[in-house]
Amino acid sequence: MPVPGDRSRLAKIGEDWEVLEGVIQEFMGEKSALNPVIGRCKDGIVLIDTGAPGTFGQLENSLLKLGFGIEEIKMVVITHYHFDHVGNLMEIAMRNKNARILMGKNDIPYYAGDKVPEEEAVDEKELRKYFPNFKKSDLDGAAKDEDISYSPDLELLSRIEPVEEDLSVIDVPGEMRIVATPGHTPGHLSVYLQELKALVAGDLMMYWKGNFSGPIRTFSSDPETADESVRKVSTFEIDKLIGYHGSPFFGNVNSMINEYLSNI
Numbered sequence: 001m002p003v004p005g006d007r008s009r010l011a012k013i014g015e016d017w018e019v020l021e022g023v024i025q026e027f028m029g030e031k032s033a034l035n036p037v038i039g040r041c042k043d044g045i046v047l048i049d050t051g052a053p054g055t056f057g058q059l060e061n062s063l064l065k066l067g068f069g070i071e072e073i074k075m076v077v078i079t080h081y082h083f084d085h086v087g088n089l090m091e092i093a094m095r096n097k098n099a100r101i102l103m104g105k106n107d108i109p110y111y112a113g114d115k116v117p118e119e120e121a122v123d124e125k126e127l128r129k130y131f132p133n134f135k136k137s138d139l140d141g142a143a144k145d146e147d148i149s150y151s152p153d154l155e156l157l158s159r160i161e162p163v164e165e166d167l168s169v170i171d172v173p174g175e176m177r178i179v180a181t182p183g184h185t186p187g188h189l190s191v192y193l194q195e196l197k198a199l200v201a202g203d204l205m206m207y208w209k210g211n212f213s214g215p216i217r218t219f220s221s222d223p224e225t226a227d228e229s230v231r232k233v234s235t236f237e238i239d240k241l242i243g244y245h246g247s248p249f250f251g252n253v254n255s256m257i258n259e260y261l262s263n264i
């Protein structure tokens with residue numbers, strides 16, 4: 001019998017969609033699960049986000065447990081270019097030359113290293129809310145992780161299909177729609193599975209330690225635009241929220257979003 005709050009009970013989003021379990025990140029003094037999502041499609045799978053650098057083995061094992069190898073990935077959707085989302089993309093692209101790779105158009109120059117994000121003003125009070133044990137030196141950690149082990153080469157960059165506007169993905173069950181939700185990064189994307197009323201939200205929103213949260217402002221390039229993106233998805237019917245961080249939340253997501261919007 002699953003116990004309430006049991007994460008495995010929430011891993012299943014629908015018949016063809018689930019959250020991958022076992023991809024773990026250590027960040028800002030917290031060890032926590034990341035939530036890449038897979039969807040079964042004709043002859044393979046769709047993968048949404050790939051894990052942090054150094055977690056390729058975890059990602060591969062999680063897929064194998066569900067009966068899939070890296071070569072069965074037909075499409076990778078990257079919600080945004082941050083290291084914990086693209087960490088295994090290079091490895092996947094090397095092992096699987098046929099997978100389509102989709103990324104927000106405005107994020108590609110940052111992923112390629114052609115643009116460098118502006119220095120973020122660090123709001124320590126905000127960060128303590130999420131990561132009570134973080135040390136100031138942890139903030140440099142992310143930047144140090146930007147080493148060649150997951151930096152894209154030209155071949156990978158040439159394979160990335162830029163997403164500029166909302167688009168429906170056919171040949172995938174669940175009525176998958178990629179939705180432009182900029183603000184956390186300039187090209188941030190979310191995925192809405194209309195049939196399942198599920199939003200795979202990347203870092204636009206999350207359910208973290210029992211609370212709904214919008215984008216972490218300190219890590220967002222344009223928090224006001226991110227809030228506009230929250231407003232945009234608030235018009236969708238959502239009863240499953242799968243943020244990349246924290247736990248999946250199944251319940252009345254729209255009311256949580258509306259409460260958030262009324263307080264900003």
Ligand SMILES: [Zn+2]
Nearest residue numbers: 082084203244
């Ligand atoms: Zn993230």
